[in-house]
Amino acid sequence: MGRDETETYITVPTFFKCPISLDVMRSPVSLCTGVTYDRPSIQRWLDGGNSTCPATMQILKSKDLVPNLTLQRLIKAWSDSVGGGSPDPASALGIPTAEEVNDSLARLSRLEKDDDDEEIRLEILSRIVRFVKDSEANREFLSEREDLVVPMLVDIVATAKKIELVLLAVKVLDTIIKKGDRERLSNLMLTNGGGGGDCLTAILLAIQRGDLESKIEAVRVLEVISSVDTKSRMTVAERDGILTELIGSIGTESDPNLIEASLSFLIEISKSKRVRSKLIAAKTIARIRDVLITEETTTSVVAVTEKSLKLLEILSSKREGRSEICGGGGCVEGVVKKLLKVSTTATEHAVTILWCLCHVFKEDKTVEETVERSNGVTKLLVVIQSNCSPMVRQMAKDLIKVLKVKSSASALAAYETKTTHIMPF
Structure with missing residues (x-):
């Protein structure tokens, strides 16, 4: 939730803030150099094997x-x-200002790539996460600096x-890239560390080890990484473990939210025909x-149902996909079951799948029997009179004709036999 417009913004005295975390100190302690830090921050620095004063x-x-004590x-x-x-006034001041975030970004860009800096990065990214979660204005502020922020986060x-550092970096990327330059992020991710190996492995670990x-x-x-072109889709799809994890x-x-996100990703990469074969082979x-x-x-x-049917529709464009759908186990019954039951979008995907199986390819005659047995004809008659798109309505008419239902003659009075159909995928 963002700050109320009438809220008074509090300026924190600089010397009240820890030089490492940039938060108000709760337990200030001084080193022999005379510089004061918050105890947890400096203790982590020293426990990491460092023997220098971070500031000097x-x-x-x-x-x-x-x-x-003073x-x-x-x-x-x-x-x-x-x-x-407030029982904990310091926690109420945990959201950094835009100026403080700029300072944090500058500090982040100066850090060396070694173990000694991991804890400092954690402190800084934690502050940035609090900042972007606070309001839409904060997210816009950071998005405007994506040229600086995105390369640092990808790095x-x-x-x-530390997996915790990866999770925080991914969280910020997910927040600011929604309206940003997807191609830039994809190129950085897939070229960093030799063909994307390091980045993709880290993201896979985030999926495996992170919370929901x-x-x-x-x-x-x-x-987002996969959405740029066929090459990006194949690079991601061929990375060991990714498809297995997402299908799982x-x-x-x-x-349901994880299922929906996984389905959205699989729909994106299935735009590549080669990936479709991989998905079908992976069950x-x-x-x-x-x-x-x-x-x-x-x-x-x-x-989830809408995206499931959309992905199934895409996979039905492959012969092995249609064979898998028709191979028993209740998949066709499941498609018929969702007709008119979930949403207009789900119904349109379901009709398209049945149209491919029964009207376009006709590779397995048992599918027609399954549709009839599952009360599919009655549902298709209702679809014709629903508010679905003209193309889907025509598909429903095609299906009823294939199923040879005499009682549907009145519903087919307007059917034009000389029609050119275009596959929807």
């Missing part, structure tokens, strides 16, 4: 941490005066040794079948 880079003669009292008095009685994804929100964000970033996310035991259709036979109709499941 002086060699530390002693690693003793001396509590700065500064602690000043921060407490200041926090009480601006906290409005972090490619080189970070992180998994969904990583999948969405993958979709499709199932009734998975969260994607069996996973879709399981989704289609579910009885749930919540809003999230509606979106």
Whole structure:
């Protein structure tokens, strides 16, 4: 939730902020160099094997941490005066300002690529995540700086040794790239680290090890990377483990939001004919079948059903895909079941699938029997009179004619036999 327009913005005194985290210090301690840090931040720095002062880079003669009680009292008095009685006034000031984010980005760009800087990167990216989550205006602010931000984040994804750092970088990328330059992100991701190996491996690990929100964000970033051209789709699809992981996310035991994100990604990469064959060979259709036979109709499941049928429609353009759909197991019944039950979009995808199987290719006559047995004819008659597109309405008429239902003669009175059809994929 964004800040209310009437909210008073608080300027934090510079010397109240830790030089590492840039947050208000809760437990200020001083090094022998005289520089004061928040204890958790400087302790992580020292525990990482560093022997210098982060701010001055002086060699530390002693690693003793001396509590700065005077500064602690000043921060407490200041926090009480601006906290409005909040039990934790410092936490209320955790959202950095745009100026502070600019400073954080500048600091991030100066960091060296070694283990010593991982904790500092975590601190900085955590602040940036809080910033972009706070309001749409903040997200727009960072998006306007994507020329600077995106290369740094991609570099972090490619080189970070800590999975937590990858998750934060992916979270920020997912937030700012929605309206940004997709081609730029794709090129950076797929050329960084020799053919995209490092970046794609890191994103796969984020999907495997992250929490639900992180998994969904990583999948969405993958979709963006794949959306540029055929080459990008093939590069992602051929990366070991990615298709297996995303296909495995499709199932009734998975969260609907993760299933939807995974389906969106698979739909994107299936624009490549070579990828379609890979998806069919990986038993994607069996996973879709399981989704289609579910009885749930919540809003999230509606979106999942629409995307499941769309992906199935795409895969039905391949002979091996049609063979898999017709091969039993209830896939055709699942398609018929969703006619008129979920949404207009789902119905149109379902009709197109049946049209391909029964009217265009006619490779398996048992499909017609399955459609009739599943009450498909009655549903198709209703589809003809629904608000679906003219093309889908014509497909429904074609199907009824193929099924040779005499009772449908009145519904077919306007049917034109000399019609040129165009495949929808």
